[in-house]
Amino acid sequence: MPKDELKAGFRLVGTRPNRPDGLDKVTGRARYGADIVAANMLHAAVVRSPYAHARIKKIDASRALALEGVKAVVTRADFPTGLTGEDWNLQENTIAGDTALYDGHAVAAVAATSALVAQDAARLIEVEYEVLPHVTDVDAAMAPDAPVIRAGNADHSVPEGMHPNVVRYIDFGHGDIEAGFAAADLVREGTYKTEATHQGYIEPHACLGQLGADGRGEMWVCTQGHWYIRRMCAAVLGIEAANLRVTPSEIGGGFGGKTTIFMEPLALALSRKAGGRPVKLVMSRAEVLRATGPTASASMDVKIGMKKDGTITAGQVNFRMQGGAFFGMSPIAEALPCAFACYDIPNLMHEGYEVLANRPKAAAYRAPGSPMAAFAVESLLDEMCRELSLDPLQVRLKNAAKEGTKSSYGPTYNRIGLVETLEATMAHPNLSAPLGPNQGRGVAAGFWFNHGGETSVSLQIGEDGTVGVSVGTPDIGGSRASIALMVAETLGIEYEAVRVNVVETGSLGVNEPTHGSRATFASGKAAVEAAESAIKQMCARAAAEWGIDPEAVEWVDGAARPAGENAGKFPPLTIGEIGAKMGGTGGPISGHHESVPGGVGASFGVHVVDVEVDPETGKSTVLRYLVVQDAGRAIHPAYVEGQYQGGAAQGIGWALNEEYIYGADGRLQNPMFLDYRIPVASDLPMIDTVIVEVPNPGHPYGVRGVGETGIAPPLAAVANAVAAASGARLRTLPLSPPKVLAAIKAGQ
Amino acid sequence: MRYHAVGSFDEAVRISASATGVTRFLAGGTDVLVQLRAGIVQPDDIIDIKHVPGVKDITRRADGGWDIGAAVSGVELGAHAALCRDWPGVVEGMRLVGSTQVQGRATLTGNLCNGSPAADSVPGLMAAGATVSVTGPEGARVMAVADIPKSPGKTNLKPGEVITRVHLPPRGANGGDSYLRFIPRTEMDIAVVGCAVNLRIDGDTITEATVALGAVAPTVMLVPAAGAALVGSTLDDAALDALVIAARAACRPISDKRGTAEFRIEVAGVLARRAASIAYARAKGETA
Numbered sequence A: 001m002p003k004d005e006l007k008a009g010f011r012l013v014g015t016r017p018n019r020p021d022g023l024d025k026v027t028g029r030a031r032y033g034a035d036i037v038a039a040n041m042l043h044a045a046v047v048r049s050p051y052a053h054a055r056i057k058k059i060d061a062s063r064a065l066a067l068e069g070v071k072a073v074v075t076r077a078d079f080p081t082g083l084t085g086e087d088w089n090l091q092e093n094t095i096a097g098d099t100a101l102y103d104g105h106a107v108a109a110v111a112a113t114s115a116l117v118a119q120d121a122a123r124l125i126e127v128e129y130e131v132l133p134h135v136t137d138v139d140a141a142m143a144p145d146a147p148v149i150r151a152g153n154a155d156h157s158v159p160e161g162m163h164p165n166v167v168r169y170i171d172f173g174h175g176d177i178e179a180g181f182a183a184a185d186l187v188r189e190g191t192y193k194t195e196a197t198h199q200g201y202i203e204p205h206a207c208l209g210q211l212g213a214d215g216r217g218e219m220w221v222c223t224q225g226h227w228y229i230r231r232m233c234a235a236v237l238g239i240e241a242a243n244l245r246v247t248p249s250e251i252g253g254g255f256g257g258k259t260t261i262f263m264e265p266l267a268l269a270l271s272r273k274a275g276g277r278p279v280k281l282v283m284s285r286a287e288v289l290r291a292t293g294p295t296a297s298a299s300m301d302v303k304i305g306m307k308k309d310g311t312i313t314a315g316q317v318n319f320r321m322q323g324g325a326f327f328g329m330s331p332i333a334e335a336l337p338c339a340f341a342c343y344d345i346p347n348l349m350h351e352g353y354e355v356l357a358n359r360p361k362a363a364a365y366r367a368p369g370s371p372m373a374a375f376a377v378e379s380l381l382d383e384m385c386r387e388l389s390l391d392p393l394q395v396r397l398k399n400a401a402k403e404g405t406k407s408s409y410g411p412t413y414n415r416i417g418l419v420e421t422l423e424a425t426m427a428h429p430n431l432s433a434p435l436g437p438n439q440g441r442g443v444a445a446g447f448w449f450n451h452g453g454e455t456s457v458s459l460q461i462g463e464d465g466t467v468g469v470s471v472g473t474p475d476i477g478g479s480r481a482s483i484a485l486m487v488a489e490t491l492g493i494e495y496e497a498v499r500v501n502v503v504e505t506g507s508l509g510v511n512e513p514t515h516g517s518r519a520t521f522a523s524g525k526a527a528v529e530a531a532e533s534a535i536k537q538m539c540a541r542a543a544a545e546w547g548i549d550p551e552a553v554e555w556v557d558g559a560a561r562p563a564g565e566n567a568g569k570f571p572p573l574t575i576g577e578i579g580a581k582m583g584g585t586g587g588p589i590s591g592h593h594e595s596v597p598g599g600v601g602a603s604f605g606v607h608v609v610d611v612e613v614d615p616e617t618g619k620s621t622v623l624r625y626l627v628v629q630d631a632g633r634a635i636h637p638a639y640v641e642g643q644y645q646g647g648a649a650q651g652i653g654w655a656l657n658e659e660y661i662y663g664a665d666g667r668l669q670n671p672m673f674l675d676y677r678i679p680v681a682s683d684l685p686m687i688d689t690v691i692v693e694v695p696n697p698g699h700p701y702g703v704r705g706v707g708e709t710g711i712a713p714p715l716a717a718v719a720n721a722v723a724a725a726s727g728a729r730l731r732t733l734p735l736s737p738p739k740v741l742a743a744i745k746a747g748q
Numbered sequence B: 001m002r003y004h005a006v007g008s009f010d011e012a013v014r015i016s017a018s019a020t021g022v023t024r025f026l027a028g029g030t031d032v033l034v035q036l037r038a039g040i041v042q043p044d045d046i047i048d049i050k051h052v053p054g055v056k057d058i059t060r061r062a063d064g065g066w067d068i069g070a071a072v073s074g075v076e077l078g079a080h081a082a083l084c085r086d087w088p089g090v091v092e093g094m095r096l097v098g099s100t101q102v103q104g105r106a107t108l109t110g111n112l113c114n115g116s117p118a119a120d121s122v123p124g125l126m127a128a129g130a131t132v133s134v135t136g137p138e139g140a141r142v143m144a145v146a147d148i149p150k151s152p153g154k155t156n157l158k159p160g161e162v163i164t165r166v167h168l169p170p171r172g173a174n175g176g177d178s179y180l181r182f183i184p185r186t187e188m189d190i191a192v193v194g195c196a197v198n199l200r201i202d203g204d205t206i207t208e209a210t211v212a213l214g215a216v217a218p219t220v221m222l223v224p225a226a227g228a229a230l231v232g233s234t235l236d237d238a239a240l241d242a243l244v245i246a247a248r249a250a251c252r253p254i255s256d257k258r259g260t261a262e263f264r265i266e267v268a269g270v271l272a273r274r275a276a277s278i279a280y281a282r283a284k285g286e287t288a
């Protein structure tokens, strides 16, 4: 689709102005988490368990405390007791109680006058451990002889007789699964596995915390959601939420991994113990990889029934996922509904288990659960299409969900754009690019729900007619630019006249984090509502000045005007004129909106990748990559393309080389970017994108949310391409060269 | 931790010979500083040799060979057209190290003395028959690069000894060398296998050949049998097959997070064949 068609009659929506944060970021002026400093500040370091599972018998901090410059040491004894549920999980993960549950689990923390002294002091804290048997693999953790990580964690859903590490069971479906398989010409099944991967955001977690003996505190932190930080820190520390003011920094990536706390309460606890001095805590990359939330690892069975013409008659999945040593952290409840969400299938059965393992507490990672589910289902579909000599895109089109389809997870779809996305894919020139020897093409589709969530936004008219917008959703993907475009479009003013600020917890009602691809959808929707409410007030001021009825005033092109002949003849009053006078016409003008917006629009994507596999080394090279995805409406298309490309890049990394590698001792073997292999720039071709626009009726400008869907298809698309190129069908990720080479040799 | 910016190698030797704790020389610092920040090595004395006169020089000797100062960076090596013409394999090994930023600092000497079995410039140096000048408390000596590595992270340099220069022999006529490494990505990775081949031809026939392998044993190593498999041949299939067998036979790799032993052995043969073909083409004056 040509770029300007995206504008669809709008003045600003669909254009590509400079990003408001660009200059700050390229000049180094942007303040990230680790850039925040305060007078009298202390630096913290954390003592972490070197064992995957160990009883903590004794912690002796006397030598550390004797070191000059050391001001405080905290252990679990400095935290309140009696927490339950997720609050207890958060506290237990922040700092271990009786037992260290994974390699890297925090055991103690120290604050000192410099980072070097703090690190030296951390080495002087002596911890006596009794090493316990551990388990890190999801299937092994379910086996009868697996060590019990924590008994009594299972909820009522788990069938009797299962290992205590199995803590959740989910099942749902519709139709008659056996009849569905009986109606098929071909029934195939397979077992697929994915390893845990990390979001790999460029900025490690960092915060500066200050907490007085009176229970009042402040925190500056790199996060996707500062109200979550406030609530979680308050719970873990036993203080009152309103007494903790949390200000988000600029953020160097999150991808879901910064929607929760990991070490933030440690800074506050140390500050409280050090007489209220501010404490700065910055993680190293190794700490990020060992002790923040990667995604789950998964083991998945899939069975699909298909007719000769490609009609899918039945689908069945059984997924097992571990999300670390804590209940509720695996995305099993998201993975299952994503499995068949792209298709209209009459007979479906889903079952899933969440399993505890001695691994870090998983966090959200871009469309949590969907990439694994798509890897399993889209791989098997590809195998079946090959077996039946069917075109994989045609088969997806034949079975595609559309408006009115009862989705695999229950609700009936509103207006969705999978069919349009598949058609745009088929029309793309990449589909007809010639392939050479050892080259193959893979396709896959993917889905994400998108999300609304608690949202509160304020908008202020300035004395010069410029507009400030206060949002509570940190900008991780261009939301400030997109929100400014929508507000400027609504108010009829220039993009440059709107400044969107991400404000601290004291400034707005509770906001959920920037997660679920919601910021442009939810904060954007609320900002448009807030702008509408400011317009109403401005019209009322004009009406008062003209002495006419407010209903007789309309807002056009950034100014109040009499609506029609009968209203009277008055020159327009611009937003600048109204702003300049507002002190004398009734006071400040602002708009405000808060809600949990409905009307969320699901989004679908289709990826096509060409890969060349070196048959002698098993190394895969991505030659061409295409992302086609329904954005609803692309408010700022360059950012949308960036999201598509970013999702694909992360998915390619997950498919090819990224993995958490545990040794037999349960320790993470690759806690650094040298061996935790995310793609480097030269690994990837320019990723081609096509923005499909099937507007979401639930948003004033048709936004669906675009951040997450892009990571769902790549795992399967790449695996399908590798199979096409090399003949090696791998059902376990990553497709690292030793594995691919072994598979090629086994097939020869 | 004490930092010393020395003005001569004698001063460097004096300080290191009298140091009692952990000592590190600092060339580019791309190993030393990274290990320090990661808490792997905490030196008591860091002796920076970058300010010694001449350490950034690349000079052609009267015999046609080359002397390379101990602090010459990868970028400087790559920018030296005549050296690149003579020893493309040595230079391409060094140029694979790290990234653009790392290249501005990293040196051949540091790569050699860090003692990694996966060091990318070392197979090329060994295959070329490179030597190093060493100065120490007991005076100066010249050592073959092949004699420097001892075990992972360890060299055969004696306490207090510092490398002052790397020497490459004269290229001579009809020679060619090359280096290839296998990594799962395209850069910023550690060699899973590395292989350098240096050879000379007379007409179509190979008269001399040296093969070195990296990352398949505790140290980078020469594989004489692999070189011998090529000598006397015209790089025909039989010779290449013999080369592959000899290269694989020499491997004593470990299985680790970067690759299985089986994979390394297999790929060592693949790289040997490919590197030999490139070196042969270069010896014939073909651009490869």
Ligand SMILES: Cc1cc2nc3c(=O)[nH]c(=O)nc-3n(C[C@H](O)[C@H](O)[C@H](O)COP(=O)(O)OP(=O)(O)OC[C@H]3O[C@@H](n4cnc5c(N)ncnc54)[C@H](O)[C@@H]3O)c2cc1C
Pocket (backbone or CB within 6 Å): B023, B024, B025, B026, B027, B028, B029, B030, B031, B032, B033, B034, B049, B070, B096, B097, B098, B099, B102, B105, B106, B107, B108, B109, B110, B111, B112, B113, B114, B118, B119, B120, B121, B161, B162, B163, B164, B188, B189, B190, B191
């Ligand atoms: C991001 C990154 C990527 C990298 N990628 C690669 C890669 O792809 N391949 C690879 O092989 N390496 C790689 N390295 C490792 C490193 O860059 C190389 O080993 C480099 O050549 C080291 O050279 P240097 O001058 O920086 O050494 P330094 O760090 O200065 O020193 C390394 C060692 O040599 C000793 N030393 C230095 N000078 C002397 C001397 N004159 N005499 C005696 N001993 C001396 C030091 O004491 C130290 O033990 C990478 C490093 C980084 C940070």
